[in-house]
Amino acid sequence: MTTEPRSFFSHTAAISPLPTQSYASEASPALMVRGLGKQYVTPKRRLTVFDGIDLDVQPGELVCLLGPSGCGKSSLLLTIAGLQSADRGDVWVEGQAIRSPHPSIGLMFQEAALLPWLTVQQNIAVGLQLRHMPRLSRPALRSRIDQALLSVGLQDFRYSYPHQLSGGMAQRVAIARTIARQPRLLLMDEPFSALDAITRLEMQQLLLNIIAQQHCAVLLVTHDIDEALLLSDRILLMGRNPGHIYQSWRVTAAQPRLRHTQDLMTLRAEILAALSDVMAEPAAMTV
Amino acid sequence: MTTEPRSFFSHTAAISPLPTQSYASEASPALMVRGLGKQYVTPKRRLTVFDGIDLDVQPGELVCLLGPSGCGKSSLLLTIAGLQSADRGDVWVEGQAIRSPHPSIGLMFQEAALLPWLTVQQNIAVGLQLRHMPRLSRPALRSRIDQALLSVGLQDFRYSYPHQLSGGMAQRVAIARTIARQPRLLLMDEPFSALDAITRLEMQQLLLNIIAQQHCAVLLVTHDIDEALLLSDRILLMGRNPGHIYQSWRVTAAQPRLRHTQDLMTLRAEILAALSDVMAEPAAMTV
Amino acid sequence: MPDSLTRPSQQRLRLAIPLPLWGVLASVLLWWLATTPVLHSSLVLHDFSPERAFAATLQLLTSGAIAPHIWASLRRVFVGLATATILGIPLGLLVGLSRPIEQSTSVLFQFVRMISPLSWMPIAVMAFGIGDMPVYFLLTIAAIWPLMLSTAAGVAAVDRRWLLLSRSLCATRGETVRKIIVPAIAPHILTGLRLAIGIIWIVLVPAEMLGVRAGLGYYILDTRDRLAYSELVAVILIIGLIGYLLDTGFRAASRAWHHEG
Amino acid sequence: MPDSLTRPSQQRLRLAIPLPLWGVLASVLLWWLATTPVLHSSLVLHDFSPERAFAATLQLLTSGAIAPHIWASLRRVFVGLATATILGIPLGLLVGLSRPIEQSTSVLFQFVRMISPLSWMPIAVMAFGIGDMPVYFLLTIAAIWPLMLSTAAGVAAVDRRWLLLSRSLCATRGETVRKIIVPAIAPHILTGLRLAIGIIWIVLVPAEMLGVRAGLGYYILDTRDRLAYSELVAVILIIGLIGYLLDTGFRAASRAWHHEG
Amino acid sequence: NSQPTASVGTTAGGQPNTSGGLDQPVKIGYLPILDASPLLIAHAQKLYEAEGLAAEQPVLFRSWAAIVEAFLARQVNVVHLLSPVTVWLRYGRQLPGKIVAWNHTDGSALTVQPEINQVEDLGGQTVAVPFWYSIHNVVLQQLLTQAGLTVVRKAENETIAPNEVNLVVLPPPEMVSALANKSIAGYIVAEPFNAAGETSKAGKVLRFTGDVWRNHACCVVFLHEDDITQRPQWTQGVVNAIVKSQHWMRDHRSEAAQILAKENGSYTPHPEAVLQKVLTGFDSAAYAKQGAIQHPEWAAQRIDFQPFPFPSYTEELVRLLQQTQVEGETAFLKQLNPTEVARDLVDDSFVKQALQQVGGPQAFGIPESLLREETFKAQRSLSFLG
Numbered sequence A, B: 001m002t003t004e005p006r007s008f009f010s011h012t013a014a015i016s017p018l019p020t021q022s023y024a025s026e027a028s029p030a031l032m033v034r035g036l037g038k039q040y041v042t043p044k045r046r047l048t049v050f051d052g053i054d055l056d057v058q059p060g061e062l063v064c065l066l067g068p069s070g071c072g073k074s075s076l077l078l079t080i081a082g083l084q085s086a087d088r089g090d091v092w093v094e095g096q097a098i099r100s101p102h103p104s105i106g107l108m109f110q111e112a113a114l115l116p117w118l119t120v121q122q123n124i125a126v127g128l129q130l131r132h133m134p135r136l137s138r139p140a141l142r143s144r145i146d147q148a149l150l151s152v153g154l155q156d157f158r159y160s161y162p163h164q165l166s167g168g169m170a171q172r173v174a175i176a177r178t179i180a181r182q183p184r185l186l187l188m189d190e191p192f193s194a195l196d197a198i199t200r201l202e203m204q205q206l207l208l209n210i211i212a213q214q215h216c217a218v219l220l221v222t223h224d225i226d227e228a229l230l231l232s233d234r235i236l237l238m239g240r241n242p243g244h245i246y247q248s249w250r251v252t253a254a255q256p257r258l259r260h261t262q263d264l265m266t267l268r269a270e271i272l273a274a275l276s277d278v279m280a281e282p283a284a285m286t287v
Numbered sequence C, D: 001m002p003d004s005l006t007r008p009s010q011q012r013l014r015l016a017i018p019l020p021l022w023g024v025l026a027s028v029l030l031w032w033l034a035t036t037p038v039l040h041s042s043l044v045l046h047d048f049s050p051e052r053a054f055a056a057t058l059q060l061l062t063s064g065a066i067a068p069h070i071w072a073s074l075r076r077v078f079v080g081l082a083t084a085t086i087l088g089i090p091l092g093l094l095v096g097l098s099r100p101i102e103q104s105t106s107v108l109f110q111f112v113r114m115i116s117p118l119s120w121m122p123i124a125v126m127a128f129g130i131g132d133m134p135v136y137f138l139l140t141i142a143a144i145w146p147l148m149l150s151t152a153a154g155v156a157a158v159d160r161r162w163l164l165l166s167r168s169l170c171a172t173r174g175e176t177v178r179k180i181i182v183p184a185i186a187p188h189i190l191t192g193l194r195l196a197i198g199i200i201w202i203v204l205v206p207a208e209m210l211g212v213r214a215g216l217g218y219y220i221l222d223t224r225d226r227l228a229y230s231e232l233v234a235v236i237l238i239i240g241l242i243g244y245l246l247d248t249g250f251r252a253a254s255r256a257w258h259h260e261g
Numbered sequence E: 001n002s003q004p005t006a007s008v009g010t011t012a013g014g015q016p017n018t019s020g021g022l023d024q025p026v027k028i029g030y031l032p033i034l035d036a037s038p039l040l041i042a043h044a045q046k047l048y049e050a051e052g053l054a055a056e057q058p059v060l061f062r063s064w065a066a067i068v069e070a071f072l073a074r075q076v077n078v079v080h081l082l083s084p085v086t087v088w089l090r091y092g093r094q095l096p097g098k099i100v101a102w103n104h105t106d107g108s109a110l111t112v113q114p115e116i117n118q119v120e121d122l123g124g125q126t127v128a129v130p131f132w133y134s135i136h137n138v139v140l141q142q143l144l145t146q147a148g149l150t151v152v153r154k155a156e157n158e159t160i161a162p163n164e165v166n167l168v169v170l171p172p173p174e175m176v177s178a179l180a181n182k183s184i185a186g187y188i189v190a191e192p193f194n195a196a197g198e199t200s201k202a203g204k205v206l207r208f209t210g211d212v213w214r215n216h217a218c219c220v221v222f223l224h225e226d227d228i229t230q231r232p233q234w235t236q237g238v239v240n241a242i243v244k245s246q247h248w249m250r251d252h253r254s255e256a257a258q259i260l261a262k263e264n265g266s267y268t269p270h271p272e273a274v275l276q277k278v279l280t281g282f283d284s285a286a287y288a289k290q291g292a293i294q295h296p297e298w299a300a301q302r303i304d305f306q307p308f309p310f311p312s313y314t315e316e317l318v319r320l321l322q323q324t325q326v327e328g329e330t331a332f333l334k335q336l337n338p339t340e341v342a343r344d345l346v347d348d349s350f351v352k353q354a355l356q357q358v359g360g361p362q363a364f365g366i367p368e369s370l371l372r373e374e375t376f377k378a379q380r381s382l383s384f385l386g
């Protein structure tokens, strides 16, 4: 393991209204979120799950979202994806304001959400055969599915049904389903949480390759600080009650980062400390 | 971070028929598995998911099971728990041969498997109000549930329904449901996979406390080598096609292990290397 | 777009007249256009018109002439439904849970459930005479199948993970059924009940041929015999109203189970 | 213990006589005991006994006398079921998917579905004359409700994650319905079909009162009119057999959807 | 080919009929009972065609309500109806139709449990009738009142006093089962259900209605009034055919039974044996012995055929109906004047003409004057009782 100079990360101030404005400024950002807030209203109570969220993701950038369990990461992702309406604030994808799902967004849920009556390859095909997608010829479709299956290492399981898969295999099918659509903006909710160390590294590499090839933007929720350190261009730490961006870091170390694990340790410690602080914040604000 | 002598782990030979016979020999082991094998037969194919599995877990011991995605860890756990029949081999729990679920086993599935029509506290209560459980008075029941909720940090969510929980919260409810039954043998399938770093540490500490207090045995499936290093007395690495115990390590470092992370690094590297080897093994043996 | 898909949490703009009323008003209008004496010359047709039907309904209700019939029928509906529930749900559970039981009974059940109540009639009269008993029998035998089939279909659709969970908790058979399966299939049972009540009303009319002296089905047959078509429609309206109220009750119960809101 | 719970993967010991036959044999025995001339003196009762019923069935089948009736009824069952399916499933989808549609139609539907085919008869004759048309009408209007209700219940029970998935893939309404909802509720639709076919056979008998010249329902009424109870039971057996075969077909289709096996 | 129309209005197309309406096909609606036989035999013998009419296959119905509904919807235009129903239709419901001929006479009986030997034994029991507006109900209630019993219509759980008889309506096929099950003490209905009750040994005939009301009509031929006024030739053709068919049947009872039987055609579902028993196998001596016939001197048949609608019968019917309990609105009955009804409800001009074609009234053994006195005797008139 080689060592490199210490200056590979820059530290931006926490809870800034416009966290990171001007680093790749010519094109409009792949994702721009401003002042986003959301409440869950149940008969028993009203929970502000997050509020005042500002964030940007540039094309070709991978941003990781960390935060304590239940702070609102999944809710934020669903709201950005247009699957649930925000109570305030706006979301722009490639300069376009959106309130409902957009075809160039690829969302991966925290659960695999496979359709149990379809085989693995049919589950992947479903996302490719919708009207808004460019029509694919049979062989083109076939080769897209083959490629997606190959990249997640499940070519032998194309005819299996979801209940015949292990937890990690189901998660990989969900990855394949998402990337096969070649989205411009990937929103991923703990995509590698069920994978062993090696497979996880393979999948992480796959993701980096896809970003490099297709210059797409990725917002990735994870609970694994090491994963964030290995993958991201920026790391956002979310606080809770209600969810907000507590702090953010830019990670500038070159890939492959596994070479630089020692160097990232300081940042790791810093993030862990911030996470502890976040979890010690006073609770409530449940209106 | 303090450093300690290097001799904190012993290395036992791989693929031994009786992996670890005689280290705490007076009482019968909490779990003893011999020659266990299982096939899945589907109309399309017949898959030997694991075969020739031998393992023991002593009371008060925590054994971690690592292995590549899809190698058969979850299947092995379900088979040991008596939820699916083995095709060959035997399982003894506290000296008693079992083929069907046993009340002193606590199983935690890879998915949270909460009952959607019950609140969090009712989900926990279900496991406590069964006929084979000692009858609890109302206040005793209440206090058990309270304690379990408190230990997973969800006391504010006792009246929430499962669909109102985040992924990590659901997983913690599943933990609470399992530990509230005070099992003698805990079988846990990736119990902390959806938790952020801090919450995960808290839950891991909780598990260690329970083992210390109740002297129960734990077999824990994880894909996180660091987790295995932090928690386990022994680590088993499973190979695939069909699943088998490829190698095992004893970890003797004292708790709290976070103090010894540096020292565990060598073992970590060794395990990672073994995992790579396992994943490079020739596939097939699909009869 | 189906509203529940696109905007799960958004409130709809309220129309001045609530939606259910619109549907009813529209259909009454169509009905009126098809039958009114204003537009049609057929004397028989006029009897079916809403103006006469409503007048007859009002008359039946205010004079109280219909009350004993309503009570008689409600009693029969209740007894029939209760018996069918008590038999049908356990049967559905058994058939859904056990392949041997399913296999050994399915031929028989599939046979029996295809038999029209009208063909049972001679047998019902032979076995139970005339009066309430054969009516109870016919209603029960007609209502049992939707309950049984819905229950069995529900059992088949229970998430296998919940059953695994229950087994891993070492729940006994009874506990699994009571604590997992029955709550899990509650929506299916409610659908079964809703269908059963529909079938019961359908069968009530022929069943009340069997020598009873009161009941809405009896009254319908009577109005047909007397060609009192406006009264016939009035009784239909009353049956519809009662059925609707019962159904609303069931659906309210059903909503109580769907916390997902 | 319900077998499917305890031993999901274990093969059952096969009895020499397959289980379905046991159930049938046992019930035939009970039937025989209740009606046989050997034990009973009532002449009317004897006509219901299995020995006579089987003789009559054989006679009906071998003489071919029943064939035109079978075809006539099968045609009506088919037309009624097809119409009910074509109307009922889309209606169920609409009602299940859209709250406004559900609200504006539910009162009406709950009213209409409580109306017995026997009360529709005067209206059916007025509107469709006599012959096949009113029969189709009565069968359709009876069979549409189980299909509609089961479909709507199925839509309500669709896993919300699949709908979220579909929306996240930007599927259109039509695509969501075709690719997610319809496959997801296939078991519900099949239950609906099974119930519908049961109701259709139930209603066939009164429906074939309406001036038709052939049909199993017509034949049943015929046997009742001439008190030929052994033939009545024979026709019931034939209806049961046909119903059973249809039902078996549906269940085979249903199993094709349950890959979980 | 039957047009679904729902108008009870005037002639289709509204043109006055130069042809006397012969273009309209004869569409018969009937129930599977012997009462229908004149209409069916006329069809089988192609008698309508002989009159220059087109006749469609007769349509079988299963209940009086259904046949009336089809008649009102103009799905059928020649039907046989219970004579009290026609009164109810024309005066209770203001539906324009008329009786043009009688269909048959007698043909009904009161069948009871074997242990019941006289009408008085029915006290405290339940008896089934097929229809409120039926001649059976009228005759039964007369029999009961004259035996000193009170007719009641009670709910199931009410008790019936020993001097009361409870009436229920049952579909005829269920009457036999109910009698076998002993849940009713007896029933009064048209043939062949009495014959069936006897055959199954569930009961015996207590009285034939023809032995109570001599040569009474049970069913009548009923046509739309506008057919009568606007298609007189068509109506005449229909009545001619029916009268000829009745005339033929008087001498060919056995052949008629053959034609109507299920074995030989598709008119009724009844086996020939049952029909033969009703039409030909009447052993009046045996029945006299068991008390079912108390007026052997009337020489009544079990069922007989005679077309002329005597006005005296109609008047008597209206008078008796006014004393009979029926379900529903009955106020209109009180207003009826028997003589007027006999004149208004019945149009006997067609029958009179038709009778000439078969050799006059004597061909049916009825008086040349076409007048008669009604004989209604519930009890044996003389001291036979001993």
Ligand SMILES: Nc1ncnc2c1ncn2[C@@H]1O[C@H](COP(=O)(O)OP(=O)(O)OP(=O)(O)O)[C@@H](O)[C@H]1O
Binding pocket: A163, A164, A165, A166, A167, A168, A169, A194, A196, B040, B041, B042, B047, B049, B067, B068, B069, B070, B071, B072, B073, B074, B075, B076, B110, B223
């Ligand atoms: N019900 C089943 N029918 C057929 N095959 C199955 C079934 N369940 C699991 N398998 C197969 O068995 C193998 C092992 O699955 P298992 O879930 O035990 O893996 P695992 O080690 O838990 O993996 P992961 O870490 O991804 O959860 C996989 O190849 C899977 O496809």
Ligand SMILES: Nc1ncnc2c1ncn2[C@@H]1O[C@H](COP(=O)(O)OP(=O)(O)OP(=O)(O)O)[C@@H](O)[C@H]1O
Binding pocket: A040, A041, A042, A047, A049, A067, A068, A069, A070, A071, A072, A073, A074, A075, A076, A110, A223, B160, B163, B164, B165, B166, B167, B168, B169, B194, B196
């Ligand atoms: N549908 C809902 N109704 C009500 N409350 C909800 C709903 N979904 C989520 N919540 C609540 O919102 C909060 C945030 O949930 P969310 O799933 O966004 O957390 P998360 O950050 O993804 O956590 P995790 O890392 O554990 O997955 C939690 O307190 C949860 O209880």
Ligand SMILES: [Mg+2]
Binding pocket: A073, A074, A075, A110, A189, B166, B167, B168
């Ligand atoms: Mg989450």
Ligand SMILES: [Mg+2]
Binding pocket: A166, A167, A168, B073, B074, B075, B110, B189
């Ligand atoms: Mg697993």
